[in-house]
Amino acid sequence: MNGAKVRQQIAFSALGGITLLIVVPIMLVILYIVINGAGSVSWQFLTAAPRNGMKAGGIFPAIIGTILLVLGTMLFSLPLGVLSAIYLVEYARDDLFTRMIKLSVVNLSGIPSIVYGLFGFTAFVLLLHFGTSILAGSLTLAIMSLPVIITASKEALESVPFTYREISLSLGATKWQTIRYCVLPYAIPGILTGTVLSLSRAAGETAPILFTVAAFYLPRLPHSAFNQVMALPYHLYVIATQVPNIPTGISFATALVLIALVFLMNLVSIILRAHYRKKRLW
């Protein structure tokens, strides 16, 4: 072995060591939460309301709240994001306006989540009089998840071969018919993958819902979109920092349920992606 080979060996081992330095903490974090939380997760914990100042009982209202928020977010952000991506891919010319849209998508994705919270509070809670409600929270989270949905949908639409459009147009279909029947069906799996991924982020966010929807302690279910709800991430924040003497088992179990929910959504997105790759026609 000459010097260069030895140096390569050393360098590659160092890179491997660095990677290990990242991998080990990730696994430790997951293991730590699973080991400490699994003991306290029971059917009763998942289906009962918190009792006794959140020191006992379950987290059912928080789970339902988070699910409602995710659904509400999807309701607003999916159509808007997909239509906006269709515009960028199929209609937009390469002009100043298009560049402005692309720059806006980049900047929207960079805005801190707490700033979305401020915006949601003034725009939806106060200006539109939605109050602290599921509606206001969903809208806030929807704007936050727009950039990811747009980027994913854009990639999915762009990956549909151009010949599909040419053939459809040559058969006399209009532009929208072409998009509706020859482009969208093939892009949908990619769009869904991106959507589920962005929704899983929305499910774990705390800052945007702090002032727009989250209830500190509300052991009952909402009746309408104008009600407040508890949400899992905010609930974890509350019991971890705001309320003294919470049994750590409950905190860990809440963290575990939150992580499990987010991972489940990620898993759905990974399965969709794998399914999509297999069925791809080109």
Next chain:
Amino acid sequence: MVENRSESIASRVKRPSAEAGALASWNRLRRRLGEPIIETCIKLSGLVVVVFVFLIFLFLLKDSLSLFRQYPISKFLFGTEWLPISDPPQFGVIPLLLGSIYVTVWAILICVPLGVGSAMFIAEVAPKHLKNVLKSLVEILASIPSVVLGFLGILWLAPALRDTFHLSTGMCGLTGSLLLAFMALPTIISISEDALTSVPRTYREAAYGLGATRWQTLWRIVLPSASPGILAAVMLGIGRVVGETMVVLMVTGNAPVMPKSILQPLRTLTATIAGEMGETVGGSDHYYALFAVGLVLFAITFAINFVADLFLRRDRK
């Protein structure tokens, strides 16, 4: 045209029932009206993102200006005291800005070498199956909610750091920096890895042809060629760290004072908004001051993302 003619022929041959006629005219109507409507919707949706960015800016600006009518903007931008509930209140943003800068600089110092190093490992060294495992692990890290990491920080990291550095409290800047570094890793790793793998094959082949080892090629050829992308990754990592709220709110000790060391409690711009918004009275100076802090954050992240986008664009060329 073709469809219209065939329909008229059909109606001459056989009188359609009222029902079929209604259906046909409904279809015609839908075709004539539906398409312009949906196309208008698409065009409006294209506009919507620009509108949102603009609206967010406008709302922040409007409420910030309400503060600056009562409280001089120079005192806000250059004031070194953040005492919102003392009399008279002080809304100097400098301690919060410094808090954010301290935490961010340390987080970036920790996570850039780690992130770029492991991106190099994933892109160039790891065999294919290991590569996939590592990439999914990074995705798992990306999906862990920040509030969970904050919770672990309180329970686990803060006491550990307190004992290691013999501090009075583990709730300090460094605890936040370490957690933020951890959280920024996925951004830095995935974008750096993209930049490394998108370096043209011919560059590598030319280097191998001249007798360079894989490491020499990676270090001298691939890494410099990917540097715009890696710089973009670092910028986006900074953006992520500056904007992160929950972790810093939970573990940095919430002391809005001028930070002198990373080992003392401090407070960032984001944590100030999240921590104080609930206590303010709507329409008070304090309330508006938090929007002014939001505006500062907006401006910082806007600049960072703009620069990162420029780098990414250069990388693609």
